[in-house]
Amino acid sequence: MTAMPGARAPAPGDLRLIVRDEPLSLAEHARWYGPLPAPGRPADLIAEIERSGLTGRGGAAFPAGRKIRAVAQAAGARSASGAIVVANGSESEPASRKDSVLLSHAPHLVLDGVELCAGAVGASTGYVCVSPQSPGAAQAVTQAVAERDRARPGGLPVQVLATPDGYLSGQETALISALNGGPPLPTFVPPRPSDRGVRRRPTLVLNVETLANVALIARFGGGWFRSAGTPGAPGSALVTVTGAVGRPGVREIPLGTPLGEVLRRSGLSPGSAAVLSGGYFGTWLPLPAALRVPVSEEGMRAAGAALGCGVLAVLPGGGCGLAETARITGFLADESAGQCGPCRNGMPALADALHRIAFGRPGQEVIGWAQQLTGLVAGRGACHLPDGAAGLVRSALTVFAADLRSHAQHGPCPGAARPAILPVPARRPE
8 A cells, every 4th residue: 555645535555544654743644634524413424434334443343333323322312421432542462563553653543533433422531542561652642632632722531541451451341440440351241331331421432443444434434435445344454464474563454455465565484384363362374275365354254264453473384383372372361350160260271271282292182172172161251252262272273283183193393392473471470
């Protein structure tokens, strides 16, 4: 994609979200994208977002317009209290960098989305939640908020907050719990955040990339948004490419771009074995077989995977996918909330089984137990952590089946002794 040269609707091949290597000032932002549209009827903006086909960019890919409409309806029924908008830039996924890069480079685009959504749902307060591991992003957003306050006193009050550390802290209900002064742990629904969230008010929680796209749709329309991507997966998306590539980093791509094209632009290493799509809630896909898979939620789903939070992590030839999966599963077990049986009991058992498979000489009973556990832990918790871990393990046991047989016959392969390719944060002290 090429950068958009000025305040006009970008062409299908133009960059939309991150157009420069440093943050745009408020004046530069207005010259580049045009001024923030004047407030109109909230229903019109919501309808335009629905027409655009925009889905959430935080991982769940839920229709954004439907989510905004639900909060607007709940707030309308409780007009005395008003709603709250939360921009979720927590990005607790260790392999992802897209949200911090977006906040660092285009904070005003995200804040435009917060302001527009606040008008659409009748919100009187906004929050931007940023990972504590991204001080540069927090500084850029804080400066942008101050700049907007100076330019337009009396506007929507927006607070910039550091999300509590931890893998689950960015989960929607966990984030709301933290904003309410509680522990950053998932809670059961109902009630849904759209009905009762921060300070018991109807709360709209959207990923920061989703909000940036709302700001563009409000300016240029849903039809323009669909000029990139595919009919079933419209628009562009930010993806974090990492692992065995020569040029790792965050890229903006039209949804539906073949996986091979994305990886080649990033300097794919010859002989790479597999790619983990969707981060640590994701799925392994074998290479080169998966190079034609379209990078979109629908394209990945057809291949048995998911785009999720937009992570594409490449495993080099000679790397051990079983070892990478065992480390990730151990990390997820350590990070679980421990509130439900699948997390308290199933996750540690699954992590132990994967460790024995990756770094030992597993018998069939260990392999069978790991396979059985993936069915026992999924679909039973307050959040989807066990589901994500189960899907990751199932894909590893399938994609790395030849390695699994080799480990069972001869013990761990040389790749298991190599340093980890994928980042796994050190365990936090208890």
